[in-house]
Amino acid sequence: MPLDQSAKPNGFSKVGTRPLRPDGIDKVTGRARFGADMNAPGMLIGKVLRSPHAHARIRSIDASAAEALPGVKAVVTAADFADRQDEFRDVLVNIMARDKALYDGHAVAAVAATSTAIARKALALIKVDYEVLPHVIDVEAAMRPDAPILHETLVTKGVEPKPTKPSNIAARLEFGHGDVAAGFAQADVVIERQFRTEATHQGYIEPHACLASVGGDGQGELWVCTQGHFMVRDTCAALLGMDISKLRVTASEIGGGFGGKTTVFIEPVALALSRKAGRPVKLVMSRAEVFRASGPTSSTSIRVKMGIRKDGRITAGEAELKYQGGAFPGSAVEMGAMSAFACYDLENVHVVGYDVVTNRPKQAAYRAPGAPMSAFAVEGVVNELAERIGMDPIELRLKNAAKEGTRSAYGPTFGPIGLIETLKAIKSHPNAKKKLGPNQGRGVACGFWFNFGGQTSVSLNLNIDGTVALAVGTPDIGGSRASMCLMAAEELGIPYDRVRAVVADTSSLGFNDVTDGSRVTFASGLATIKAARDAVRKLCARAAAMWGIPEDAVVWEEGAARPAGPNAGSFPPLTLREIAAMAPKTGGPIAGHCEFNAENAGPSFASHLVDVEVDPETGRSTVLRYLIAQDAGKAVHPAYVEGQFQGGAAQGVGWALNEEYVYGADGRLQNPGFLDYRIPVASDLPMIDTVIVEVPNPGHPYGVRGVGETSIVPPLAAVANAVSHATGIRLTDLPMSPPKVLAAIEAQRMAKAAE
Amino acid sequence: MAARHIKTTINGDAVEFVCEADEALLDVLRDRLALTGAKEGCGTGDCGACSVMLDDRLVCSCLVLGMEAEGRKIETIEGMAQGGDLHPLQRKFLEHAALQCGICTPGFLIAAKALLERNPDPTETEVRFWLAGNLCRCTGYDKIVRAVMDAAAELKEARHAA
Amino acid sequence: MVQVRLGGTLQSYSGGRSSFEVEGATIGQILAGLGEACPRLKPLLEQGVAVAVDGEIYRGSLLHPVSPNAEVFILPKLAGG
Numbered sequence: 002m003p004l005d006q007s008a009k010p011n012g013f014s015k016v017g018t019r020p021l022r023p024d025g026i027d028k029v030t031g032r033a034r035f036g037a038d039m040n041a042p043g044m045l046i047g048k049v050l051r052s053p054h055a056h057a058r059i060r061s062i063d064a065s066a067a068e069a070l071p072g073v074k075a076v077v078t079a080a081d082f083a084d085r086q087d088e089f090r091d092v093l094v095n096i097m098a099r100d101k102a103l104y105d106g107h108a109v110a111a112v113a114a115t116s117t118a119i120a121r122k123a124l125a126l127i128k129v130d131y132e133v134l135p136h137v138i139d140v141e142a143a144m145r146p147d148a149p150i151l152h153e154t155l156v157t158k159g160v161e162p163k164p165t166k167p168s169n170i171a172a173r174l175e176f177g178h179g180d181v182a183a184g185f186a187q188a189d190v191v192i193e194r195q196f197r198t199e200a201t202h203q204g205y206i207e208p209h210a211c212l213a214s215v216g217g218d219g220q221g222e223l224w225v226c227t228q229g230h231f232m233v234r235d236t237c238a239a240l241l242g243m244d245i246s247k248l249r250v251t252a253s254e255i256g257g258g259f260g261g262k263t264t265v266f267i268e269p270v271a272l273a274l275s276r277k278a279g280r281p282v283k284l285v286m287s288r289a290e291v292f293r294a295s296g297p298t299s300s301t302s303i304r305v306k307m308g309i310r311k312d313g314r315i316t317a318g319e320a321e322l323k324y325q326g327g328a329f330p331g332s333a334v335e336m337g338a339m340s341a342f343a344c345y346d347l348e349n350v351h352v353v354g355y356d357v358v359t360n361r362p363k364q365a366a367y368r369a370p371g372a373p374m375s376a377f378a379v380e381g382v383v384n385e386l387a388e389r390i391g392m393d394p395i396e397l398r399l400k401n402a403a404k405e406g407t408r409s410a411y412g413p414t415f416g417p418i419g420l421i422e423t424l425k426a427i428k429s430h431p432n433a434k435k436k437l438g439p440n441q442g443r444g445v446a447c448g449f450w451f452n453f454g455g456q457t458s459v460s461l462n463l464n465i466d467g468t469v470a471l472a473v474g475t476p477d478i479g480g481s482r483a484s485m486c487l488m489a490a491e492e493l494g495i496p497y498d499r500v501r502a503v504v505a506d507t508s509s510l511g512f513n514d515v516t517d518g519s520r521v522t523f524a525s526g527l528a529t530i531k532a533a534r535d536a537v538r539k540l541c542a543r544a545a546a547m548w549g550i551p552e553d554a555v556v557w558e559e560g561a562a563r564p565a566g567p568n569a570g571s572f573p574p575l576t577l578r579e580i581a582a583m584a585p586k587t588g589g590p591i592a593g594h595c596e597f598n599a600e601n602a603g604p605s606f607a608s609h610l611v612d613v614e615v616d617p618e619t620g621r622s623t624v625l626r627y628l629i630a631q632d633a634g635k636a637v638h639p640a641y642v643e644g645q646f647q648g649g650a651a652q653g654v655g656w657a658l659n660e661e662y663v664y665g666a667d668g669r670l671q672n673p674g675f676l677d678y679r680i681p682v683a684s685d686l687p688m689i690d691t692v693i694v695e696v697p698n699p700g701h702p703y704g705v706r707g708v709g710e711t712s713i714v715p716p717l718a719a720v721a722n723a724v725s726h727a728t729g730i731r732l733t734d735l736p737m738s739p740p741k742v743l744a745a746i747e748a749q750r751m752a753k754a755a756e
Numbered sequence: 757m758a759a760r761h762i763k764t765t766i767n768g769d770a771v772e773f774v775c776e777a778d779e780a781l782l783d784v785l786r787d788r789l790a791l792t793g794a795k796e797g798c799g800t801g802d803c804g805a806c807s808v809m810l811d812d813r814l815v816c817s818c819l820v821l822g823m824e825a826e827g828r829k830i831e832t833i834e835g836m837a838q839g840g841d842l843h844p845l846q847r848k849f850l851e852h853a854a855l856q857c858g859i860c861t862p863g864f865l866i867a868a869k870a871l872l873e874r875n876p877d878p879t880e881t882e883v884r885f886w887l888a889g890n891l892c893r894c895t896g897y898d899k900i901v902r903a904v905m906d907a908a909a910e911l912k913e914a915r916h917a918a
Numbered sequence: 919m920v921q922v923r924l925g926g927t928l929q930s931y932s933g934g935r936s937s938f939e940v941e942g943a944t945i946g947q948i949l950a951g952l953g954e955a956c957p958r959l960k961p962l963l964e965q966g967v968a969v970a971v972d973g974e975i976y977r978g979s980l981l982h983p984v985s986p987n988a989e990v991f992i993l994p995k996l997a998g999g
Binding site for chain 2: 030641680685
């Protein structure tokens with residue numbers, strides 16, 4: 002029986018409200034268990050030895066002294082992981098160096114010992130013979146023909162004829178439509194600018210942590226903080242040569258991910274140590290290890306050229322994006338390239354991208370991977386175009402905004418989207434009319450993210466007392482369990498607090514793709530709705546059987562089965578609780594299921610408006626007001642939708658004003674800690690104003706769109722445009738930290754004095 | 757220095773443990789006493805996720821040695837609720853959705869409680885600067901600040917009513 | 919026959935050609951047909967691509983039906999964070 006996907010006819014009674022989240026008490030009392038909060042009898046402590054060199058050949062590793070140290074139960078190196086040449090190869094080498102250390106912090110060995118102190122001593126006893134090689138850190142430097150080469154077998158993809166010499170340029174990509182040369186010829190104003198952004202880190206407060214336990218029979222248990230425990234299971238099983246069914250992974254509560262926990266770093270190592278030692282092994286990264294050896298973003302060098310007519314119509318957009326993704330290919334330049342001009346209706350667009358490798362840790366996703374940097378560049382030029390033709394920056398965007406039916410800059414035609422609604426929302430907001438004082442400036446920027454669906458499995462089981470056990474498979478990184486319960490309660494017609502949602506382990510549910518792509522409320526939510534509707538059909542069938550009438554003569558309304566009409570019979574309604582109570586005697590347990598590949602996630606657009614004040618004596622920028630308008634399709638739990646908007650904006654502010662990876666001449670990371678990698682603190686930010694726009698996504702019965710990622714796309718440009726407005730200087734290098742802004746102010750002062 | 761037997765008070769209970777000279781109080785709480793509410797976010801006193809009260813003073817437990825607990829009074833997040841009754845701050849954090857992943861929440865609650873015990877009527881700026889030692893990466897702090905100010909208002913009401 | 923356009927960045931692998939006419943009634947058949955028409959694309963298609971049909975992005979639905987006048991774009995595999 003096909004499931005009915007029609008939207009709710011009479012409005013929602015639970016979806017759209019703001020109840021307390023089901024994991025809330027645990028999180029405010031310290032009861033919630035995160036990655037490092039689990040212990041096991043006989044547990045060993047694991048520690049990783051990491052390369053102090055940015056680039057070095059590993060001639061030999063002698064771990065004999067470490068193995069002989071009392072208390073040490075296992076030592077592993079690359080030799081403990083079978084080599085492979087498939088899609089897992091890069092991960093394999095990243096988690097444990099093979100013939101070369103490719104970055105400062107690259108894992109070269111690991112130990113498991115009976116205490117932290119002994120594990121540390123053991124690391125110091127491992128003798129690694131390194132042949133230090135020249136290294137390269139900067140993206141442009143890595144592209145030069147004389148740059149030190151990381152991989153002798155890496156040749157540039159996407160170049161004809163296929164090159165023979167190895168390169169650090171892993172791929173060259175190109176796309177577009179129309180004719181940009183003709184477009185520029187039609188323009189009255191053409192602006193071309195060069196931008197640079199530095200690598201940043203997702204900055205989750207919880208370091209990577211796991212507890213691995215492999216028994217003598219080869220069965221493994223893994224407790225881990227992750228955005229995707231099914232991904233962890235499958236990847237670790239592959240790297241350890243285990244059947245997938247032999248490994249059960251349980252997702253702990255997770256203390257932040259933002260994309261940085263959508264891959265593995267220490268998990269295969271912990272499992273290998275446990276297998277070798279025959280005891281559970283707890284492996285936790287230190288904060289310094291997180292910065293040096295997990296997955297920061299790419300640093301970039303971007304050139305953007307745009308042309309515009311005096312009437313405000315953009316005629317052409319061109320961009321060249323150079324992204325370095327650390328020591329392995331895969332820098333998110335593709336998505337940066339595709340999203341760069343996505344907010345605009347352009348006849349002529351051309352983008353070229355380069356995916357470059359350098360001696361830095363392998364990049365991982367960070368909330369809309371690739372997009373914040375390209376938006377920073379494009380939105381900066383759009384603002385300059387507006388200034389040049391004397392048009393308001395919001396008006397300019399309204400005039401060129403993508404809407405339903407627009408051919409997107411990356412190819413497909415857009416369905417219903419909410420960009421214009423978000424622009425109108427900020428235009429009419431009181432913040433847009435506030436007067437600016439001296440040294441203050443205002444910046445506007447737009448952003449976009451594709452949003453994804455993915456493989457999703459949900460199981461919804463009715464308990465005999467009429468309560469509901471809802472098992473989802475997507476770790477809850479932002480409060481999604483509350484939204485799942487709201488949707489289940491809405492469909493079943495029962496109170497919200499009668500539904501309990503848990504994140505089930507990998508042995509208890511079908512496969513689930515990772516929590517990423519802003520997909521959980523959309524995909525797990527859609528699966529929850531489908532599973533609930535599946536349960537409702539079964540409840541109706543059970544009631545029909547109990548009444549002795551045909552199944553299609555029963556409807557579900559307000560939490561109860563009812564005869565469809567007076568002809569069906571005059572039975573009093575049977576509530577969910579009543580049917581569930583009789584279930585053991587009427588056919589057995591009742592459950593609803595959904596296992597599917599969610600598609601049709603709708604993109605989410607946003608507009609941000611920022612006011613900053615720049616202190617001309619220190620170069621310090623203070624954010625005075627921050628306004629976000631973003632399209633959520635349908636906000637299931639508005640407080641958590643607002644939270645996503647605010648959190649992404651705060652990360653963007655940090656990226657724009659302070660955060661950066663600082664490397665020394667020796668290629669070593671100089672600021673692997675929260676003191677010198679300065680993320681925004683409470684005193685850096687004002688209250689963050691939010692407007693939830695709702696242009697329903699036709700691909701979801703409630704209209705839900707993912708919201709988690711788009712929020713980080715506009716802030717880099719919005720803040721840069723505001724700082725530029727405040728200082729009268731166009732800043733094109735991120736972060737706009739006080740020393741850089743001050744230097745630019747002084748340079749401007751001197752240039753003016755010289756006139 | 758050899759390991760020592762330490763006697764202290766945690767959340768009102770007499771507690772004893774043995775620890776090494778170089779063990780931080782944070783590690784003692786988490787690994788020896790199974791009080792995992794305090795978290796290690798950085799180990800260097802920069803993030804505040806390990807915040808506890810030591811003799812009524814707000815400290816980063818990663819910067820305090822386990823042995824320094826001898827004869828002193830410690831309060832952790834596990835002691836904030838009175839049985840089943842949440843402290844107003846805990847309630848307000850939930851009501852205002854002032855947590856997303858929740859890893860920083862214990863540290864913020866301990867720090868906010870310390871603030872309100874010293875300054876029962878803080879301004880928004882005072883709240884922000886007091887909490888500047890607690891990092892949150894998820895929320896942007898907006899709802900956290902609202903929750904603290906709302907809790908302060910509720911506690912003020914309760915005092916006037918009493 | 920369905921007109922299939924290479925969106926995103928796949929044109930680099932097709933020698934700049936951005937449009938192909940391909941036989942197929944499902945996403946899977948169209949990808950197979952595209953691989954035949956442009957062998958250099960085949961390994962990439964097998965690794966995994968996203969397919970936009972009438973503006974909706976599909977990342978794994980090989981059996982999804984495609985009507986002859988649908989707008990079809992092949993895009994690189996996309997992932998979030």
